[in-house]
Amino acid sequence: MIYFDFAATTPLDPEAAEVFVQASTEYFGNSSSLHDIGGQSQDLLENCREELANLLGINKKGLYFTSGGSEGNFLAIEALLSAPKKTGKHIIAGLAEHSSIHGVLNRLDGYNITFLPLNSSGLIDVEELERSITPETILVTVQHVNSEIGTIQPIEEIGRICLEHDIHFHSDFVQSFGKINLRNIPQLVSSFSFSGHKIYGPKGVGGVYVDPAISWKAFFPGSSHEKGFRPGTLNVPGIAAMTAAAQKINDRMGKNHDKYLELRAAFMDSLKPIKDFVHVHQAESVSQLPSIIGLRISGIEGQWMMLECNRYGFAISTGSACQIGMQSPAKVTLALGLSTQEAKEFIRISFGTSTKREDVIKLGETIVGIVNKFKL
Structure with a gap:
């Protein structure tokens, strides 16, 4: 995993x-x-x-x-x-x-x-x-x-x-x-x-x-x-x-930040085949922590995507762990004014010090594969 x-x-x-x-x-x-x-x-x-x-x-x-x-x-x-x-x-x-x-x-x-x-x-x-x-x-x-x-x-x-x-x-x-x-x-x-x-x-x-x-x-x-x-x-x-x-x-703050910028870019690049379905909620880089990516994939519920990723060996989430047990939408989706259906599509990917570039690309390719199967 x-x-x-x-x-x-x-x-x-x-x-x-x-x-x-x-x-x-x-x-x-x-x-x-x-x-x-x-x-x-x-x-x-x-x-x-x-x-x-x-x-x-x-x-x-x-x-x-x-x-x-x-x-x-x-x-x-x-x-x-x-x-x-x-x-x-x-x-x-x-x-x-x-x-x-x-x-x-x-x-x-x-x-x-x-x-x-x-x-x-x-x-x-x-x-x-x-x-x-x-x-x-x-x-x-x-x-x-x-x-x-x-x-x-x-x-x-x-x-x-x-x-x-x-x-x-x-x-x-x-x-x-x-x-x-x-x-x-x-x-x-x-x-x-x-x-x-x-x-x-x-x-x-x-x-x-x-x-x-x-x-x-x-x-x-x-x-x-x-x-x-x-x-x-x-x-x-x-x-x-x-x-x-x-x-x-x-002591590692600067190095970690640079690493997460590269990982974020690699992940977004891996999603290009399904870019028309992907909606990333983010700010300009100066106001964005690169290690957290919150996104939606049109037509696919986040919980289903999370479970599919889990089946393929990747642990992602649908939002704050303190909220998930209540089965309610991530509060950020309400704050962004998303519809109920859009809120259900939300997933979060977040990186850490052990995250590797090749694993980020594998995750992106896996999500692309899941979407392509779902859309067929």
Whole structure:
């Protein structure tokens, strides 16, 4: 089976796995315990916090470790809403946000929420966002990179608009962490989330940055971990392994980007025999993560195409793994204004560090063969 679903999750890097085992056996103490064994775990934890803060260009005092991106999104939004810059009950969010964002917004009572669609290039219209702002707007939440089509949202512009209007800005960095240089962006947001298993770290660990100047209130009263940000004993081995994976992918970021550009071009070239049926949802290269390709093939349901590819030994997806179990269309298809039938045709191919050019071409040729058989 050849894997083309790296946007859903990645395999654990062997070096990160070694760190995980070492930390689990040698630094097993509870980082909150006051004895020396707990102190060793606490020292490792703080070293990881400092290293990740340096990689991200943030103040380590605002970095909190979580169980992953979904929990991070929930806690970040709740933290910002507990300390708004002004009085109001209006929130602006992208319609294509991850299901965890929709989950926390749907549970809020008394808030008026404006959902912004994407334009034909898969991007938020900044002018439409600015027109949507009212005196009551206290929060904007827009993901940095869409997990289903890989478009890079204009975070810098959105951040400046929010600063001008005294609005908190949360961004989901789960798909951009380790793939885009983020060091110049954090000062433009109030908070952001990230996850370890998208960068060859372990599952069940991630982080949130909240601007230390924000005096948030804990969502879970009485929580003693992470300055009260969340309850539960910290997964120090997982955090150490995630940090090792982050260091490694950060060093390879430029090389990976160039590689994915070549793989994307090779894949698109392999689909030329069926180009009249293929619709790729993407932005210009400057606003597009090359490792994620979201597309439709006219007349062929994405789930059927995914199963056929699986039969031929290729693992692709029909969108965010957090949404698939609900059997509902990828949120990006709604945000793009696709019809119900078009939404059902959506599939996603995503590359990783182990992806080979010859495998990309084989996948393209396989899809062409499946389409030709289907169309006969």
